[in-house]
Structure formats: C-alpha cells, structure tokens
Amino acid sequence: MHILITGGAGFIGSNLVKFHLNQGHKVHVLDDLSTGRKENIQPFLHDPNFHFDEGDVLTWSGLERAVSGADVIYHLAAVVGVFKVLKEPIEVLAINIAGCERLLRAARNSHWQPRIIVASSSEVYGNRPIVDGEHMPLHEELELLITPGINTRWNYSISKLANEAFAISYAKEHDMHVTAIRFFNVCGPGQRGRYGMVVPRFVNQAVNNETITVFGDGSQTRSFMDVRDAVKALFSLANTEESAGEIVNVGSDSEITILDLANLVRKLANSDSVIEHLGYEEVYGEGFDEITYRRPALQKLQKLTGFKSRYALVDTINHLIELSTAVNEIDGDVSLVCSRA
Numbered sequence: 001m002h003i004l005i006t007g008g009a010g011f012i013g014s015n016l017v018k019f020h021l022n023q024g025h026k027v028h029v030l031d032d033l034s035t036g037r038k039e040n041i042q043p044f045l046h047d048p049n050f051h052f053d054e055g056d057v058l059t060w061s062g063l064e065r066a067v068s069g070a071d072v073i074y075h076l077a078a079v080v081g082v083f084k085v086l087k088e089p090i091e092v093l094a095i096n097i098a099g100c101e102r103l104l105r106a107a108r109n110s111h112w113q114p115r116i117i118v119a120s121s122s123e124v125y126g127n128r129p130i131v132d133g134e135h136m137p138l139h140e141e142l143e144l145l146i147t148p149g150i151n152t153r154w155n156y157s158i159s160k161l162a163n164e165a166f167a168i169s170y171a172k173e174h175d176m177h178v179t180a181i182r183f184f185n186v187c188g189p190g191q192r193g194r195y196g197m198v199v200p201r202f203v204n205q206a207v208n209n210e211t212i213t214v215f216g217d218g219s220q221t222r223s224f225m226d227v228r229d230a231v232k233a234l235f236s237l238a239n240t241e242e243s244a245g246e247i248v249n250v251g252s253d254s255e256i257t258i259l260d261l262a263n264l265v266r267k268l269a270n271s272d273s274v275i276e277h278l279g280y281e282e283v284y285g286e287g288f289d290e291i292t293y294r295r296p297a298l299q300k301l302q303k304l305t306g307f308k309s310r311y312a313l314v315d316t317i318n319h320l321i322e323l324s325t326a327v328n329e330i331d332g333d334v335s336l337v338c339s340r341a
C-alpha cells in the first residue's frame, strides 16, 4: 500500500509515518518544514519504503505525480498553533484553503481512487456556552459558531471549515472517497510547545523545574488523545467504505481542566515547578476569545470504525516524561522526537 502524507514531518504526520512503515507500507511525505522538522522523520530517512520531498503543497511541481501513486492520502499540511495563527492571519487562510483545494483537485485529475483524509479541527465548534454547568459533548451535526468581529483569531476555524466544505463537495461531485476529520487535542511525541500546544509546554516546564504557566484561571477544559490512538483512528476511517463524504470527530471524551493538567504533569514529573497564571491579554494580546470547553461526541467514529482509545492521558504524559530524559534542545524548545521503534 502507498501512503502520501502532506505535513508528514509534523507532529501527527511523523507518527503516521511510523505507524504505516511498521505495517510494511510505502510512505511518501511532502512537507515545507515550516513547523515540521527533519528530526521528526530522521529515523525513517534510510528506510527504502520511505521517501521525503521538501516542498510547499501550494507550489510543489511533483504533487500530481505523488497523488497518482497513492492508495491513501492524509492531508495534514496547514498553518497551525494559536501563536502562529495570530501572527500570520493571512497565511492561515491562504495556505490552508488553497493547499487543500490543490490536493483534492490533483486527486480528482489522477483518475486513481485514493482514500483521502482531510484534517479539520474542533475549533470549528467555536466557543460553546456551558448550559446549567453541563459540558455538552460536541457532535458533528451541531451548528458551528464563529464569533463575529474584527478578531483574526477565528481565521484558523474559517480555513478548516472551508477544508471540510471542499472535502464534502469533492466527495459528492466527483464520487471520491474523502473524509474530513475534526481532531480534538492530540498529544504525544514530536509535538512542540512553541506554537501554543499546552501538553509539551507543561512537560518541558515541569521536567526543567521551570514555572508552569497556565493561561487564564485554568478552568477551561480540553480532552486529550494520544497520537498513537489518533493514527489508528485515522487509518480505520480511511479503511471504512462508509466514511466517504463524512465529517467525523477524532479525539478522547475524557475532559480535564488546564489547571488540573498542570498539577498532573507536575506530579508525574516529580517536579518542583511552581504554577503561575498569566492573563490572556498578556499572552495573546487584546480581545482574545478562549475556548471554555472541548469534549467530543465519539459515537460516529465508533459506529463507523469500532475504534476505542487505548491510552489514557496519564500514559501519554508518562511517555513524554520518559522521552524527555533523552531530550534534544532545539532553539530552547524541548523536542520529544518520534523514535523509530
């Protein structure tokens, strides 16, 4: 089986590479290394089943050829991370929207029938109100919320919503097997804290006995899925006939507040770090809308694939702490690289 992964030198992408090589598949990665890193794919570079091209999904001339040989395509290449999204509001829209369309157009023109997974995000659910203290699970049929105004914070969700619309339109109009998946928070080896991802940031801070910085009062919740589970869920969806033309949540439904997460990481790392709160304005600038909670409904994923997560958050954090003993320091960011074994 031939697999093409755009954004394959990134966090989720490099874990997908590892998963597919272990299955004996041939894997081709296209990545411009903007947030991805060569270190993430270093362990695979001498594998004869692995091929890497450094290029931009918007302009790389080999895209049509790469697409025409693939049985499964994961389109992950995107501008990601809250800090980066706020800093590059135009790139987020331009790259995320046009990159996805170019990939799907190339697949349609190839006359091959690849299974395509397009990465969307739980960000499309927006900032949901908490009703009577209840965190209602977010299911795929809900109306989506984009807060109006001049804030470019929502550009990422707008771009991901456009990706979903392209995925569904190509599936319907050209009878293609395209599935849009809404990732909730995924964490594990290869993820970097520097663009705003909370788990690697807390682990870095805790293992180095630095101050753990919680944004806001820490009552906001997230649901974290181990990337080893995430890659299996993605492949299961690619392998399921009924997932064509569907939008599916991929995540864990076990919720934790960010303050509890900070305390948990501190405890598991046996760390002396103190926990400090930083105001949202201080971190992100004026008018930032923080998401109050995130909890996916997973019935659709389970019905389509029978998928169940294997790893709990404690397993993931312990795994990251273990890996951090063999840490690489890159630009002051601890890199927990995805190893081959």
Ligand SMILES: NC(=O)c1ccc[n+]([C@@H]2O[C@H](COP(=O)([O-])OP(=O)(O)OC[C@H]3O[C@@H](n4cnc5c(N)ncnc54)[C@H](O)[C@@H]3O)[C@@H](O)[C@H]2O)c1
Binding pocket: 006, 007, 008, 009, 010, 011, 012, 013, 030, 031, 032, 033, 034, 035, 036, 037, 055, 056, 057, 058, 075, 076, 077, 078, 079, 080, 095, 099, 119, 120, 121, 122, 182, 183, 184, 185, 186, 187
């Ligand atoms: N990690 C999460 O929790 C999460 C949550 C929601 C959605 N997602 C989505 O999943 C996908 C993968 O995210 P990730 O967490 O692995 O992030 P990541 O930054 O590690 O991966 C994105 C990859 O895309 C590459 N890239 C960016 N622009 C490109 C371009 N124009 N051409 C080629 N490559 C390009 C980057 O270099 C990087 O390797 C993204 O589409 C992201 O929006 C992730």
